[in-house]
Amino acid sequence: xxxxxxSVIMILILASCSSDNKxxxxxxxxxxxxxxxxxxxxxxxxxxxxxPSFRFLNQDSVAFTDKDLDGKIxxxxxxxxxxxxxxPVMHRNMMKVxxxxxxxxxxxxxxxxxxxxxxxxxxxxxxxxxxxxxSDQWQFxxxxxxxxxxxxxxxxxxxxxxxxxxxxxxxxxxxxILVDKEKRLRGAYDxxxxxxxxxxxxxxxxxxxxxxxxx
Amino acid sequence: xxIKIRNKLLVILACSTSLISIxxxxxxxxxxxxxxxxxxxxxxxxxxxxNCHGAEGQGLAALIPPLTDTVYLTQHRxxxxxxxxxxxNGEIIINGQTFNEQMPANHQLTDIDIAAIVTYITNxxxxxxxxxxxxxxxxxxxxxxx
Numbered sequence: 576x577x578x579x580x581x582s583v584i585m586i587l588i589l590a591s592c593s594s595d596n597k598x599x600x601x602x603x604x605x606x607x608x609x610x611x612x613x614x615x616x617x618x619x620x621x622x623x624x625x626x627p628s629f630r631f632l633n634q635d636s637v638a639f640t641d642k643d644l645d646g647k648i649x650x651x652x653x654x655x656x657x658x659x660x661x662x663p664v665m666h667r668n669m670m671k672v673x674x675x676x677x678x679x680x681x682x683x684x685x686x687x688x689x690x691x692x693x694x695x696x697x698x699x700x701x702x703x704x705x706x707x708x709x710s711d712q713w714q715f716x717x718x719x720x721x722x723x724x725x726x727x728x729x730x731x732x733x734x735x736x737x738x739x740x741x742x743x744x745x746x747x748x749x750x751x752i753l754v755d756k757e758k759r760l761r762g763a764y765d766x767x768x769x770x771x772x773x774x775x776x777x778x779x780x781x782x783x784x785x786x787x788x789x790x
Numbered sequence: 791x792x793i794k795i796r797n798k799l800l801v802i803l804a805c806s807t808s809l810i811s812i813x814x815x816x817x818x819x820x821x822x823x824x825x826x827x828x829x830x831x832x833x834x835x836x837x838x839x840x841n842c843h844g845a846e847g848q849g850l851a852a853l854i855p856p857l858t859d860t861v862y863l864t865q866h867r868x869x870x871x872x873x874x875x876x877x878x879n880g881e882i883i884i885n886g887q888t889f890n891e892q893m894p895a896n897h898q899l900t901d902i903d904i905a906a907i908v909t910y911i912t913n914x915x916x917x918x919x920x921x922x923x924x925x926x927x928x929x930x931x932x933x934x935x936x
Contacts, residue, residue, distance in 0.1 A: 663842045704852075705891075
């Protein structure tokens with residue numbers, strides 16, 4: 576009798592383990608149902624919000640587009656080099672992500688400056704060098720105000736703005752946004768909090784495992 | 791016999807507990823003052839300094855200098871209040887590494903707040919300089935090169 580109950584418990588534990596293995600990250604952002612005809616039948620599919628095509632200049636003054644992120648998962652954030660408030664914390668934490676996935680060609684970090692006036696590519700280059708982030712894996716992108724602010728608010732859902740009264744002249748949120756290979760939003764983490772960044776590092780592994788299963 | 795030993799132990803325990811509490815109560819006025827500056831300093835540091843210089847005063851790569859260079863902080867003790875209040879521009883060498891970024895000013899901070907921050911920094915991260923009070927800050931802030 577005892578043995579039976581014990582084995583039931585064991586089976587339950589094992590069952591819970593195997594469901595953990597198949598953990599998937601949620602898909603975030605707006606979604607809309609679309610109806611289409613497959614083999615003569617009407618089926619409803621879900622259309623998820625994706626990052627549209629873009630073109631910015633990176634720290635080497637070379638054009639960097641969404642195509643460069645094909646087949647990669649990536650993390651995006653918004654910052655500026657002269658930022659006296661949350662950016663140093665964000666990039667101290669992002670450095671950990673960078674170290675963790677250094678050399679993994681499926682992973683990229685994409686940092687957008689919101690200081691379109693001052694943070695020219697050469698400034699970004701100097702910043703990357705001093706940060707110790709000189710690598711193709713970590714891109715620092717510059718673009719005109721409209722393009723950057725639009726993609727931030729409409730596509731990555733991160734609020735950014737100019738504000739003369741804010742320290743440094745800009746206000747922005749410190750989110751790290753995780754994007755998958757289909758360019759869908761899969762996670763948003765407070766980049767100023769080490770525990771959330773640790774969670775993101777773990778979630779990035781979960782996300783990469785999804786593609787491993789597909790192979 | 792056993793009970794006797796136990797009673798003895800209890801007496802010793804009671805005595806030592808009361809002795810410790812007496813010592814703690816007798817903390818000198820200076821120590822209390824220092825503790826007050828240090829505690830306030832930590833709070834202010836977390837608000838105004840930690841984002842850049844880090845919770846452990848570790849700085850950020852070659853962008854933001856750490857606060858662990860005991861020699862620099864000792865030699866520049868008179869200038870620290872000015873740096874906190876007016877920021878810093880130009881090259882400095884910390885732990886043998888050159889830094890040349892702009893540190894923003896904190897004009898809104900009062901002398902006593904600055905004194906608390908300096909007390910906290912110069913007694914954390916491996917530093918041990920003792921109390922830096924509002925009088926020190928007042929004197930040093932009059933001589934700023936700004």
